[in-house]
Amino acid sequence: MTIKVKLFGILADNAQANKIEISDVSTTEELLQKVNRKYPSFESVNYKISVNQDIISNDQKISTDDEIALLPPFSGG
Amino acid sequence: MTIKVKLFGILADNAQANKIEISDVSTTEELLQKVNRKYPSFESVNYKISVNQDIISNDQKISTDDEIALLPPFSGG
Amino acid sequence: MEGAISPEFISEAIAKHSTKTAIGAHQIFLGQIRADEKEDGVVQSIEFTAYREMAEKQYAEIREELFESYSLSCMHVYHSLGNIGVGEINLFVFVSSKHRKDATEACRVLVEKIKNELPIWGKEIIGEENYSWKVNR
Amino acid sequence: MEGAISPEFISEAIAKHSTKTAIGAHQIFLGQIRADEKEDGVVQSIEFTAYREMAEKQYAEIREELFESYSLSCMHVYHSLGNIGVGEINLFVFVSSKHRKDATEACRVLVEKIKNELPIWGKEIIGEENYSWKVNR
Numbered sequence: 001m002t003i004k005v006k007l008f009g010i011l012a013d014n015a016q017a018n019k020i021e022i023s024d025v026s027t028t029e030e031l032l033q034k035v036n037r038k039y040p041s042f043e044s045v046n047y048k049i050s051v052n053q054d055i056i057s058n059d060q061k062i063s064t065d066d067e068i069a070l071l072p073p074f075s076g077g
Numbered sequence: 078m079t080i081k082v083k084l085f086g087i088l089a090d091n092a093q094a095n096k097i098e099i100s101d102v103s104t105t106e107e108l109l110q111k112v113n114r115k116y117p118s119f120e121s122v123n124y125k126i127s128v129n130q131d132i133i134s135n136d137q138k139i140s141t142d143d144e145i146a147l148l149p150p151f152s153g154g
Numbered sequence: 155m156e157g158a159i160s161p162e163f164i165s166e167a168i169a170k171h172s173t174k175t176a177i178g179a180h181q182i183f184l185g186q187i188r189a190d191e192k193e194d195g196v197v198q199s200i201e202f203t204a205y206r207e208m209a210e211k212q213y214a215e216i217r218e219e220l221f222e223s224y225s226l227s228c229m230h231v232y233h234s235l236g237n238i239g240v241g242e243i244n245l246f247v248f249v250s251s252k253h254r255k256d257a258t259e260a261c262r263v264l265v266e267k268i269k270n271e272l273p274i275w276g277k278e279i280i281g282e283e284n285y286s287w288k289v290n291r
Numbered sequence: 292m293e294g295a296i297s298p299e300f301i302s303e304a305i306a307k308h309s310t311k312t313a314i315g316a317h318q319i320f321l322g323q324i325r326a327d328e329k330e331d332g333v334v335q336s337i338e339f340t341a342y343r344e345m346a347e348k349q350y351a352e353i354r355e356e357l358f359e360s361y362s363l364s365c366m367h368v369y370h371s372l373g374n375i376g377v378g379e380i381n382l383f384v385f386v387s388s389k390h391r392k393d394a395t396e397a398c399r400v401l402v403e404k405i406k407n408e409l410p411i412w413g414k415e416i417i418g419e420e421n422y423s424w425k426v427n428r
Contacts, residue, residue, distance in 0.1 A: 008342055009412035010424045053345040069342055075425035076339065076370060076411025077322055077382050085205055086275035087287045130208040146205055152288035153233060153274025154185055154245050165302035172378035175326035182319035189312035241309035258399055265391060
C-alpha cells in the first residue's frame with residue numbers, strides 16, 4: 001500500500017518536496033521507520049505525525065484514504 | 078488661615094463647585110472636620126485628601142501654599 | 155486627551171512602531187463605553203473628568219515602576235476626558251516589548267493601575283436627565 | 292491571510308465593534324517581525340507556511356474552549372502567510388468582552404495556544420542567501 005505524506009517546514013525543505021510517497025506500509029510506526037531510513041536528516045527534527053489532521057502518538061493503522069502529514073515543531077506567531 | 082480646596086467627581090457635584098475655601102484650619106484633620114460639617118453629604122462618600130498631589134492618610138500641617146484636593150473613589154478606565 | 159479615541163488614531167500609533175525593529179510584541183488594551191442598564195435607564199455616555207496634574211504625576215511614577223519591572227520598548231496611555239458616547243473608545247493602552255511576556259504582563263498591570271490609581275472620574279449619563287457616578291469594581 | 296497585516300486593517304476591525312455596546316474591553320495582541328541578529332546576519336523577513344486545513348480545525352477547537360472558559364463577546368485571529376518583512380505585523384489577535392478580565396486572560400491564553408498548537412512554520416530569511424527555521428521559545 002502506498003501512502004501519500006505531506007511535509008512541512010524544515011522537512012519539506014530537506015526533502016525538497018511538499019509531498020512524498022511511501023510504499024508497503026500499513027501503520028504509522030512502519031511509515032515513520034521507512035521515512036527515517038529514506039530521509040536520514042529527518043531524525044534530527046523532533047517532528048510529529050498527524051492522521052486526518054490529528055496528531056498521533058501511538059501506533060495506528062493507516063490506509064491510502066487517510067491524510068497523513070509530518071509536522072516539525074510549530075513556530076507560528 | 079484660609080485654605081483653598083479642589084473638589085472632584087461627586088464631591089464637586091454635591092457642593093456645586095470645583096473649589097471651596099475653608100477658614101481657620103491648620104491641619105488636614107481640622108480641614109476634614111470642617112468640610113464634613115459644612116457639607117454633610119460628603120460623609121457618605123469614601124473620599125481621600127491629597128496635599129500637593131500626594132494622598133495623605135495621617136494628619137499633617139497645611140498652609141495656604143499647599144495644593145489641597147478631595148478625591149472620591151477613582152473611576153477612570 | 156479630549157474626546158473619544160478614534161480607530162485611526164490607534165492605527166497611526168501602531169504604524170509609527172514599524173521602524174522599531176527590536177519590537178516583537180505589542181499588547182493593546184481598549185476601553186469602550188458600554189450601554190449598561192441602570193435603574194433609571196440605559197447609559198448613553200460617560201463624562202470623564204480628571205485631576206490632571208496629579209494624574210500625570212501618578213502616571214509618570216507608574217511608568218517608571220513598570221519600565222523597572224519589565225523589559226519594555228515602549229509604553230503609551232491615552233485616556234479620554236469629556237463626554238464619550240456608548241460604543242466609543244475612552245482608553246488606549248499600548249505596551250511593546252521584544253518578547254511577548256513582558257508586554258502582556260505589563261499591559262495587564264498597567265490597566266489595573268490606571269483604574270485604581272489615577273484620579274479620573276466617570277459620570278454615567280442615563281437617558282436625558284439622569285446620571286450616576288461610575289464605580290470601578 | 293496572505294501578506295502582512297496593515298494598521299488600517301486593525302483600525303477597521305476595531306471600528307466594526309463600536310455598534311456592539313455590550314463590549315467594555317478589547318484586548319489586542321500584535322506580533323511584529325524583529326530584526327534579530329543571527330550567526331549569519333540579521334533577519335530580513337520571515338516566510339510563513341501553514342498546514343491550513345489543520346490550522347483552521349485546531350483554531351476552531353481553541354476558540355470553542357475559550358468561549359466555554361471565559362465570558363467573551365468576540366474573538367478574531369489573523370495570522371499572515373507568505374513573506375513578512377521586519378517591522379511588519381504577522382499576527383493580530385483581537386478578543387472582546389464585557390469586563391476586562393475575560394478579554395485580557397483569554398487573549399493571553401489564545402496567543403500561547405496559537406504559538407504552541409497551530410501548525411504554522413516561520414523561515415527566517417537572513418541576508419540575501421541564508422535562512423534558518425524559526426524556533427518558538
